[in-house]
Amino acid sequence: MIRLVSICVLVLCSIVPSAAAQTCQAGPVAVQILGSGGPRVNADRASASYLLWLGGRARILVDAGGGAYLRFGQSGANLDDLSLVALSHLHPDHVSDLPALFWSIDQARKDPPLPVSGPSGNDLVPGTDTFLKVLLDQTNGAFRVLGGMVGGTGRGVPLAVTVTDVKKSVPSTVFTRDGITVTAIGIPHGDIPALAYRVQAQNKSIVFSTDQNGTNPTFVDFARGADVLVMHMAIAAGGTSPLHAAPAVLGRIAQDAHVGRLIVSHIGQYDLDAAVADVKKAYTGPLTVGADLQCTPVP
Template sequence: MSEAELTVVGCGTVVPEADRAASSYWISSPGTESAARTRVLFDCGPGALQALARLGLPWGKITDLAITHFHADHVGALPGLFFALKHGLPRPRGRPLTVWGPAGTRRFFEKLAGAYGDFVLNPGFSVLIEELSPGEARDLSGGPRLEAHKTPHTDESVAWRLDGESFSFGYTGDTGPSTELGSFMRGVSALVCECSLPDAQATDNHLSPARVAELAAAACPRLLVLTHVYPHLRTGHDVPRLVAEAGYAGATRVATEGLRVSLTNG
């Protein structure tokens, strides 16, 4: 595959559902003359590792891991991922893995290592932990540029934007309403955006269809992918239609496990 692609690994919530793992998204982007292909996993919620295997994704070749915040439905599978990277590959991994996260990520991993074992931080290859403040951007080893933006969800939570030579991708993580977030995501090829609750149950730390419509109208993505939809909203409702009726007319679909979206422009 020579183009950049999004694969939805997990799109669920804290509510266990038989047909979806919790939040996890895989981005594969082409390499350059001086760098290999980049494979980024955004969040790693419960069930993500098994979903990676079901989807045939090369989880052992992950280059970067980007975490939005520390709620269990977004990071619950991390110990299993690192245990598998140490013991579950046919040959030992040598390439470093870079973990990107908000403030507190290093301390979070130190606590994981204290609870589960040294393999979390010392799995037999280098684990590099980089904390990015909102507004800060860094180049990944394969070339794409990763940028963080604060979201109104937890004290540390961030959204991510990833820009390569021929693609762009945005992921809100969990977020409440934010006028700045729409501008931050403007023009991305695909925007994976949470849409947790019905408008009648809207809160300050999650989005509803009307609030998604406001954000998407500012972002104008090529494709809006609705995710983290709680079962009582998703079941029996046409969620893209609710977003359209609230004022956003762009291409929209609900995330499902295995959904693949080309991110390459043109």
């Protein structure tokens, strides 16, 4: 019996990241990574998802890729504290755990409806409002058991959905409440409509780039002077992709935007040291290599 318990303990140690003990509950403003991996399956990293903590509470969830459900629980965050769910785009590695998290939201949530922000659609991808309707509609939705979230009478906290046109060349305000302002702007991610978000709160600014190829110089202005910039390092040093920026490009963007700290996340299975070295060729400021459940206080 003792032997079995020991084996179980060893297994748990191997699947829970060492950063699991980190908590964001202490600081006034902090960024927590729920998923630092993607887009491919990874033994150690959940897919894209982030929490912004304000005053010791997780107030904003950015994306909810595979594994976000588990990591949310491990983070100690409370779904009832969320003021905004901000979706960058509708690739599955960014939204696949949304229904599971929605299913867990307390019906008696103290502050309905729950705001959700996301991008407009195109021929390839529905707009965020249509996506949620197709997913949750009480009559025809895949998860019609949550029809109450999109106007039905079934279970679920009502959602208040804001869709931002990714073609707009200037930032749009998608949320403002309790001293928190969130703006969004379209970013180039192949043919997929995608948004970056900038959160202003308590005199701090945090920018979540998520997936982009880094070819739109407007993003540098959007991220300029941010205390923390989270960017996705999905491809290897020297790589090219219509969807993702190479590490050297991430470094150049962070340097040009004069950010206080760059966090690289959405880390694939490649030579990580080489990728970080490429980031540092252009970027000379503080750098954090993302890990699941890692907490970064915003000074």
